[in-house]
Structures are given as structure tokens and as C-alpha cells.
Amino acid sequence: MDTTVLVTIVYCFFAGIFVAPPTEFVSAGITIQNLLSGWLGSEDFNFIYYHIKRTSATVIAHSFIPLGYYLSLGLFAPEQTLFSLDQVEAGWLLFLVISLLLPGLSCICVLYWHRKKWDYHPLARQLSLLGDANSTWRSVASSINVEFRRVDKFTSGTPSRLVAVTDSWIIKTSTYSVNVAHQNDIHLSLSDSEEHALSYQNQMAVQYLNIQVSPVESGLKPFSIRLNSLELGDLKEKLQAPIRNARNIVIHQSLSDRFLQAFTETIQQNSVFIPPPEMELEQCIGCMQKPSNVKLQRVCDAPPDDLPQPTGAAPACVQCFCRPMWCLECMGKWFASRQDQLRPDTWLSGKSPCPTCRATFCLLDVCKILGRD
Numbered sequence: 001m002d003t004t005v006l007v008t009i010v011y012c013f014f015a016g017i018f019v020a021p022p023t024e025f026v027s028a029g030i031t032i033q034n035l036l037s038g039w040l041g042s043e044d045f046n047f048i049y050y051h052i053k054r055t056s057a058t059v060i061a062h063s064f065i066p067l068g069y070y071l072s073l074g075l076f077a078p079e080q081t082l083f084s085l086d087q088v089e090a091g092w093l094l095f096l097v098i099s100l101l102l103p104g105l106s107c108i109c110v111l112y113w114h115r116k117k118w119d120y121h122p123l124a125r126q127l128s129l130l131g132d133a134n135s136t137w138r139s140v141a142s143s144i145n146v147e148f149r150r151v152d153k154f155t156s157g158t159p160s161r162l163v164a165v166t167d168s169w170i171i172k173t174s175t176y177s178v179n180v181a182h183q184n185d186i187h188l189s190l191s192d193s194e195e196h197a198l199s200y201q202n203q204m205a206v207q208y209l210n211i212q213v214s215p216v217e218s219g220l221k222p223f224s225i226r227l228n229s230l231e232l233g234d235l236k237e238k239l240q241a242p243i244r245n246a247r248n249i250v251i252h253q254s255l256s257d258r259f260l261q262a263f264t265e266t267i268q269q270n271s272v273f274i275p276p277p278e279m280e281l282e283q284c285i286g287c288m289q290k291p292s293n294v295k296l297q298r299v300c301d302a303p304p305d306d307l308p309q310p311t312g313a314a315p316a317c318v319q320c321f322c323r324p325m326w327c328l329e330c331m332g333k334w335f336a337s338r339q340d341q342l343r344p345d346t347w348l349s350g351k352s353p354c355p356t357c358r359a360t361f362c363l364l365d366v367c368k369i370l371g372r373d
């Protein structure tokens with residue numbers, strides 16, 4: 001094979017790894033983020049400044065790729081005489097001029113962004129549109145940094161391709177840019193989905209969803225986020241707005257999401273619990289987010305405890321006297337966690353101990369509290 005072609009192929013391979021490192025290289029540390037980690041600082045602690053620096057460094061580093069190609073070719077394919085400027089072909093000379101201009105232009109661009117401590121960086125300009133009249137982009141940045149430090153945020157992906165949702169913000173990072181939107185200012189819609197028969201990570205069919213995030217009032221450009229359909233349940237928990245599915249895309253849910261849906265539908269048909277007027281209902285002690293809205297009452301017609309049980313049968317249901325302390329979702333998750341994990345088909349007919357007093361209950365005994373959703 002011609003040396004020029006060989007050098008080109010090898011160079012493209014390494015440049016490809018450098019621009020879009022596969023997961024193995026991200027963990028092995030051969031990425032801009034890892035090479036420059038000292039200068040970039042901590043993503044968890046100073047999210048916005050980290051990404052301002054990361055995108056700037058990436059623009060500069062990637063602009064050297066054509067020049068690197070020219071130098072490698074000159075070194076490993078000497079028959080092209082690329083290092084003797086009086087003998088080199090006009091085409092190659094043009095390539096050399098462009099590959100020298102690119103790093104120059106990108107350095108000028110980053111220097112411009114860096115003026116007044118990054119006031120001119122595209123991300124800083126974006127943030128200045130997100131604050132109110134009295135706030136600067138720096139105050140918006142520090143609000144995002146504070147929320148990103150919390151452990152209860154949703155994240156998916158690697159630093160250069162990250163989707164993060166905090167209490168008030170939805171953020172997507174890409175190689176050269178970062179998109180930010182406020183949760184109160186967005187419409188979300190499921191734009192399309194892709195299915196892949198095999199994922200190299202776990203040998204199962206995977207579905208990726210593309211969700212369009214459209215800012216309403218801030219005037220920012222819409223962007224789309226992409227994630228595994230199994231992550232949708234966690235994402236929804238963190239989102240304040242619903243995701244519209246106007247195209248009726250069928251979403252592959254995780255096993256626990258599918259069970260939770262079946263659990264909720266079953267409970268809707270059960271009898272309801274009417275709380276006595278003096279009963280005070282507190283927040284669910286599982287998630288601390290929703291009001292407790294279920295009560296365990298033995299309403300199924302299983303034989304009472306004092307009758308002899310057929311051997312090997314599940315324990316009979318027992319009346320639970322606990323006050324309502326759980327929401328429907330947390331009760332569903334608890335119930336699923338007490339079932340045989342290898343036999344999901346038996347879960348709906350299974351039994352579980354009450355999370356507080358250990359009294360056995362079945363799905364029929366879970367009663368929604370009247371007037372609490």
C-alpha cells in the first residue's frame with residue numbers, strides 16, 4: 001500500500017479517537033478533560049467555568065489536527081517532499097496555509113471569548129439571557145454550580161456529552177458548546193427514537209430517545225437531548241414539565257417502570273381508604289417528595305391466620321395498623337424489591353411485608369387514600 005494512504009488511514013484513526021473518544025478511552029484517561037484536568041478544575045464544584053474552559057481548549061486542540069496530519073505525512077511519507085517548500089505541490093501548499101491559519105484563528109477566537117474573564121464566551125452570553133434584569137451571567141452560573149453540586153441531580157453520559165437535570169436547570173454539553181435552559185421556560189417533546197439490536201455494553205436491545213427542549217420566553221435556541229429509554233423514569237422524576245409524545249413513540253421501559261405502571265393501574269381499581277377527619281397526613285418517608293397517599297388494609301379474602309395453611313403457600317395477609325406513611329410509587333418500588341427478581345411474571349400476584357410493621361399484604365390490600373393523589 002502507498003505510504004501516503006497508510007499514513008492517512010492511521011492518522012484519521014487517531015484523530016477520530018482524539019475528537020470522539022470511545023468509552024474505553026474516556027476511562028483510560030486519553031481525553032482533553034483528563035490531560036488538562038489541573039487547569040480545568042473540578043466539574044462537580046465549578047460546573048460552568050469547567051465547561052467554558054473545556055470548550056475553549058477543545059476548539060484550540062482540534063484546530064491543530066490538519067497541521068498534525070501535514071507534519072506526520074512529511075515525516076512518514078518523505079516522497080511527498082512536504083518539508084521542502086520549493087518542491088511541494090500547489091495543493092499541499094494550500095493545505096499547509098489552511099492548517100496554519102486554523103490554529104491561529106481558533107486562538108484569536110478563544111482570546112476574544114476570554115476577554116473580561118470570559119464575558120464573551122458563547123456560554124456566558126447564553127447565561128446572560130437566562131437571568132432577570134438585575135443579574136449577571138455570573139450569578140446565573142453560580143446558581144447552576146450550586147445545584148450541580150447536589151447529589152440528587154440527574155446525569156447521563158460523559159463530560160463532553162453530558163445531559164444533566166438539576167432542580168431548576170436542564171443542561172446538555174457537547175464537544176464545542178453547552179446548552180442550558182431553565183426548567184420553568186421549556187416545552188419538552190419526544191422527537192424520535194432509535195433502536196439498536198445490540199449494545200456493546202450489555203448485549204441487549206437498546207432504545208435511544210431524542211427529546212427536543214424548546215425554550216419559550218428566553219429566546220434561546222432549541223436543542224435536543226439523547227438518552228437510553230431505561231433512563232427516562234429517572235429523568236422524569238427530576239423534570240417539572242411533562243414530555244409530550246405527540247408522535248406516539250413506543251417507549252421501552254425498564255422492568256421496574258413497567259411494574260410500577262401495572263402496580264398503579266391495579267391499585268386504582270382497589271377500594272379506597274377514607275381517612276378519619278383527625279388524621280394528619282404527612283410526606284412520604286420514602287421519597288420525602290410526595291404526600292403519603294396509600295394505606296394498607298386487609299381487604300382480600302385470604303383465610304385468616306388461625307386456619308391451617310396449605311404447606312408451601314405464601315403467608316396469609318394480616319391487618320396492618322400503621323398510619324399512612326408512603327406514597328404509591330414508593331410502596332410499588334418496595335413491593336417489587338420483595339419479589340423473586342427472576343420471576344417478574346409472578347410479581348402482581350405476590351405478597352410483601354409492610355415496610356414498617358412487617359404485616360403481610362397483597363396488591364388488593366393497598367388502598368389509595370380518598371382525596372390524596
Ligand SMILES: [Zn+2]
Nearest residue numbers: 284287327330
Ligand atoms: Zn414516596
Ligand SMILES: [Zn+2]
Nearest residue numbers: 320322354357
Ligand atoms: Zn404496617
Ligand SMILES: [Zn+2]
Nearest residue numbers: 300317362365
Ligand atoms: Zn391480601
